[in-house]
Amino acid sequence: MIQSNLLFLIIVGSFVAASSAYIGSIMVLKRMSLVGDALSHVALPGMAIAISFNLSPILGGFVALVIAVFGIWYLEEHSETYPDAIVGLFFTTSLAIGVLITDQPDLLEALFGNIEKINFTEGFITILISIVLLTTAVFLTSKITASLISEELAKSSGINTRLVNLIYLLTVGAVVALGIRFVGTLLTGALVIVPAVSARNIARGMRSYNLMSILFGVVSAFFGIAIANYKGFMVGPIVVLVSIAIYVLTFVVKLLPLKLNRQRY
Amino acid sequence: MILDMNDNVLAVENLTVIKNNHKILENISFDVEKGDTVAIIGPNGAGKTTLFKALLNLIPYQGKIVWMPNVKIGYVPQKLYVDKDVPLTTYEFFNLKEKNRSRIKEAMAAVGLTEAVNHEHNVEKHILQNRLGVLSGGELQRVLIAWALLGDPDILLFDEPTSGVDIVGEETIYVMLDRLKVAKNMTILLISHELEIVYEHATKVVCINKERVCFGPPRKVLTKESIEALYGEEVGYYGHEHRQHHENP
Numbered sequence: 001m002i003q004s005n006l007l008f009l010i011i012v013g014s015f016v017a018a019s020s021a022y023i024g025s026i027m028v029l030k031r032m033s034l035v036g037d038a039l040s041h042v043a044l045p046g047m048a049i050a051i052s053f054n055l056s057p058i059l060g061g062f063v064a065l066v067i068a069v070f071g072i073w074y075l076e077e078h079s080e081t082y083p084d085a086i087v088g089l090f091f092t093t094s095l096a097i098g099v100l101i102t103d104q105p106d107l108l109e110a111l112f113g114n115i116e117k118i119n120f121t122e123g124f125i126t127i128l129i130s131i132v133l134l135t136t137a138v139f140l141t142s143k144i145t146a147s148l149i150s151e152e153l154a155k156s157s158g159i160n161t162r163l164v165n166l167i168y169l170l171t172v173g174a175v176v177a178l179g180i181r182f183v184g185t186l187l188t189g190a191l192v193i194v195p196a197v198s199a200r201n202i203a204r205g206m207r208s209y210n211l212m213s214i215l216f217g218v219v220s221a222f223f224g225i226a227i228a229n230y231k232g233f234m235v236g237p238i239v240v241l242v243s244i245a246i247y248v249l250t251f252v253v254k255l256l257p258l259k260l261n262r263q264r265y
Numbered sequence: 266m267i268l269d270m271n272d273n274v275l276a277v278e279n280l281t282v283i284k285n286n287h288k289i290l291e292n293i294s295f296d297v298e299k300g301d302t303v304a305i306i307g308p309n310g311a312g313k314t315t316l317f318k319a320l321l322n323l324i325p326y327q328g329k330i331v332w333m334p335n336v337k338i339g340y341v342p343q344k345l346y347v348d349k350d351v352p353l354t355t356y357e358f359f360n361l362k363e364k365n366r367s368r369i370k371e372a373m374a375a376v377g378l379t380e381a382v383n384h385e386h387n388v389e390k391h392i393l394q395n396r397l398g399v400l401s402g403g404e405l406q407r408v409l410i411a412w413a414l415l416g417d418p419d420i421l422l423f424d425e426p427t428s429g430v431d432i433v434g435e436e437t438i439y440v441m442l443d444r445l446k447v448a449k450n451m452t453i454l455l456i457s458h459e460l461e462i463v464y465e466h467a468t469k470v471v472c473i474n475k476e477r478v479c480f481g482p483p484r485k486v487l488t489k490e491s492i493e494a495l496y497g498e499e500v501g502y503y504g505h506e507h508r509q510h511h512e513n514p
Contacts, residue, residue: 029351142360145361149345149347149353149361149397152342153412156321156323156338200350200352203352204352204394205352205353205354205356205357205394205396206353206354206357207357208352
């Protein structure tokens, strides 16, 4: 019984990790790594408000995220430089308010995740959403990459960069909502960023970069959940620490056979 | 006025671009006929790149821009900021527009990126499988032209071809453009700083400095007076090399 439960946890966790890592790999390229982190903080007051109205906390969190995504989208489209300081200000405010209005027992779970308590239906829905998000992101990748290389080049080849950007940001919001259940609002950012920066250390092309991000995300989830379960630790922090360990490893690989690495892939 | 589009690829009429209550371009009119090589010249800050952006419909404008029906435009941007560690190979960059490998090779061959010319740098390993961010200036420029050529454009919009960058092979970027124009039956619209080159390669020239200063065949309209009006009085006939003195016209 415990074994099959653990296996289920690992499968759900791996799907969430894979979609977070893939979407995160684009985020890192867009130089908006901290947006995922900031977004996760916004979810907290949304969850608290939903709980006090007897609604599903995930739904409340998601609504708050969608609102925040439109805010970020607006700022991105309407200002020359990305105003990260304002975003930081707004999101830390949300965190502060969220912590104040969330009940103590719920707070710890919201901050660090509670995937251990996930039931079969929730887990199944989580897997489905992960697949949808991953597919959407894969479909968007080439369009986003083109606009990363040059906004003009992308627009002149008929890509609606505004729309692509909005859809992408919505997938970020959704993946953050999934991540909160998994590792909590404080650590969701790591789920999104760390596999991508690890992959960036050693990947040469976009394809290997995206695939390695997913691989590192899944490996972190797998070993993180297994270790946490075995030792009786909280899942979220362990998953994040495993992914950090992978980062350190890739960093060493990047430094060691310098020449070899640059020529291959 | 009805724009006559008989042999025109592009007609621009009274184009005005305003940004932050500041007129960047004012009442620009010119047309581009099929087979033309039109050079847009003017000092820094004259609005040349802004003109391109308006033509590509990337920014709001007033006035009329009429393209030939179903025109296919290839655009070569001036600069591309690609970081060395952006994980995107040149091949993947081409894939953003074209998946067919032989078409990519064809476009690369058209810009002189062939195994024969680049024997010491194998095209496959050195360019296609390498990151876009580590290509040399000349290689990147050729890759960008090849990228624009994918999809067989009717007109190529080229923001400042730089003839000085380390050219692969023998021909300069301008000789190459002349060759491509004939081979691909294209029209070329380019921004340039190099007056001698404009003389040699352009069939028409549009001189702008916020407003249009002159328009027509270079030998006819590039007079001492119009160049002085464009770049300022102390500039000699070939004053383009000293353009840093005219940052703020």
